[in-house]
Amino acid sequence: xxxxxxxxxxxxxxxxxxxxxxxxxxxxxxxxxxxxxxxxxxxxxxxxxxxxxxxxxxxxxxxxxxxxxxxxxxxxxxxxxxxxxxxxxxxxxxxxxxxxxxxxxxxxxxxxxxxxxxxxxxxxxxxxxxxxxxxxxxxxxxxxxxxxxxxxxxxxxxxxxxxxxxxxxxxxxxxxxxxxxxxxxxxxxxxxxxxxxxxxxxxxxxxxxxxxxxxxxxxxxxxxxxxxxxxxxxxxxxxxxxxxxxxxxxxxxxxxxxxxxxxxxxxxxxxxxxxxxxxxxxxxxxxxxxxxxxxxxxxxxxxxxxxxxxxxxxxxxxxxxxxxxxxxxxxxxxxxxxxxxxxxxxxxxxxxxxxxxxxxxxxxxxxxxxxxxxxxxxxxxxxxxxxxxxxxxxxxx
Numbered sequence: 001x002x003x004x005x006x007x008x009x010x011x012x013x014x015x016x017x018x019x020x021x022x023x024x025x026x027x028x029x030x031x032x033x034x035x036x037x038x039x040x041x042x043x044x045x046x047x048x049x050x051x052x053x054x055x056x057x058x059x060x061x062x063x064x065x066x067x068x069x070x071x072x073x074x075x076x077x078x079x080x081x082x083x084x085x086x087x088x089x090x091x092x093x094x095x096x097x098x099x100x101x102x103x104x105x106x107x108x109x110x111x112x113x114x115x116x117x118x119x120x121x122x123x124x125x126x127x128x129x130x131x132x133x134x135x136x137x138x139x140x141x142x143x144x145x146x147x148x149x150x151x152x153x154x155x156x157x158x159x160x161x162x163x164x165x166x167x168x169x170x171x172x173x174x175x176x177x178x179x180x181x182x183x184x185x186x187x188x189x190x191x192x193x194x195x196x197x198x199x200x201x202x203x204x205x206x207x208x209x210x211x212x213x214x215x216x217x218x219x220x221x222x223x224x225x226x227x228x229x230x231x232x233x234x235x236x237x238x239x240x241x242x243x244x245x246x247x248x249x250x251x252x253x254x255x256x257x258x259x260x261x262x263x264x265x266x267x268x269x270x271x272x273x274x275x276x277x278x279x280x281x282x283x284x285x286x287x288x289x290x291x292x293x294x295x296x297x298x299x300x301x302x303x304x305x306x307x308x309x310x311x312x313x314x315x316x317x318x319x320x321x322x323x324x325x326x327x328x329x330x331x332x333x334x335x336x337x338x339x340x341x342x343x344x345x346x347x348x349x350x351x352x353x354x355x356x357x358x359x360x361x362x363x364x365x366x367x368x369x370x371x372x373x374x375x376x377x378x379x380x381x382x383x384x385x386x387x388x389x390x391x392x393x394x395x396x397x
Contacts, residue, residue: 007184023227029223030219033219055067180201264300303316
């Protein structure tokens with residue numbers, strides 16, 4: 001592929017649904033997974049979030065942030081009261097947050113008069129950028145010809161002083177058609193609630209971190225959510241041959257009442273799945289399969305969060321996942337090797353506060369079995385597998 005394909009026209013648009021106060025939340029999200037220099041079973045990972053929320057105030061992991069509503073100019077450019085947030089797992093230590101910066105941002109498409117015109121070629125629909133207005137370069141965007149995204153990030157000074165990496169300069173290029181073709185989904189419920197989501201399931205990554213050459217893969221989402229979300233499990237995997245797996249299980253659980261980030265509550269295990277879904281872009285069979293039957297079980301693993309975690313002695317989870325349809329059954333076991341998490345506490349009606357804890361786990365896949373009409377495949381059929389899993393509890397409203 002020479003460029004990213006699919007419907008990218010929504011990439012830099014906000015407010016396509018009528019905003020709902022305290023509920024509307026927009027973000028751009030990159031998850032980057034880089035080859036580990038010595039251990040092919042795990043990856044170094046960087047997550048970056050550019051977000052804005054229609055709320056008078058919200059506490060983000062101990063930092064009070066006053067949100068707001070984006071403003072749009074006559075050319076379709078946006079002035080966005082937002083935040084850039086990121087974590088970095090260097091293969092051994094989790095640095096979180098490596099960036100947590102409230103900042104005014106500009107989100108503009110490439111036909112805007114403020115966009116630098118470098119060539120006479122007409123830019124594609126979807127080229128543009130989100131540009132935080134600050135002294136550091138925290139920008140991300142899609143080039144005029146759609147051939148690549150860039151991601152620039154500079155760590156917060158406090159984290160640099162503690163020994164974290166400082167500067168990330170990354171370039172994301174197309175991988176395969178199933179991976180690098182944008183998919184847009186929209187759904188509205190009652191009272192104006194609903195969501196928009198644009199996904200790129202995979203891209204190749206090359207770049208530098210503090211001058212060190214790096215390479216790997218990445219996953220992208222651009223999302224607008226304006227509805228309370230129940231707890232969920234989500235995860236995704238990339239493989240060396242260009243295959244992709246994901247699973248998503250929103251669920252009803254006693255953890256919906258949780259008010260803190262402490263893992264392994266007594267109410268952590270039981271859940272009732274709500275519309276689970278899975279996807280497998282199978283590069284070897286040259287087909288994509290969807291799954292409506294999905295099971296996710298979370299159990300304590302042998303690894304612990306360690307000294308860089310909020311709860312050093314807390315076990316990191318292991319996710320047992322099963323997905324099946326009429327043709328293919330997938331069993332996998334993925335162990336978390338570290339934990340990043342964000343807490344959100346938002347004042348709501350009646351002087352109450354709603355809470356959400358959002359956990360992200362770099363994964364190590366230790367078991368896999370794929371059975372279909374052509375045979376059985378296991379971990380031995382892949383040179384490497386990399387991925388990330390999520391578990392969120394509480395409910396923000």
